[in-house]
Amino acid sequence: MTRSGSTADIEVKLNTSAWGRRLSARSGPSRNSIVVNSEKAKHCQICGRELDNPSDPLSTDCGGDCWGCVGVIEAEMGNSESLAKVPKEFALGLRPD
């Protein structure tokens, strides 16, 4: 049986890949920031949707709330920028209600 020998070989490979990851994280800051974003997934304080979700155009982080919520509130308060954007988003079907 040469089990102990093969196990040691696997351990060496794992150690090498872990070290390689550390090195690539240091040398690649953009890659590292993606990891940080996924760990710190934030959610809207109003509706609870995930913020800055690339597949959700209304999930833009507006200081802890999503644009889907903030846009409507701002439009109701008469914010001209929001009044220009929000009706278009309703027209595009981005806002179901």
Ligand SMILES: [Zn+2]
């Ligand atoms: Zn929201």
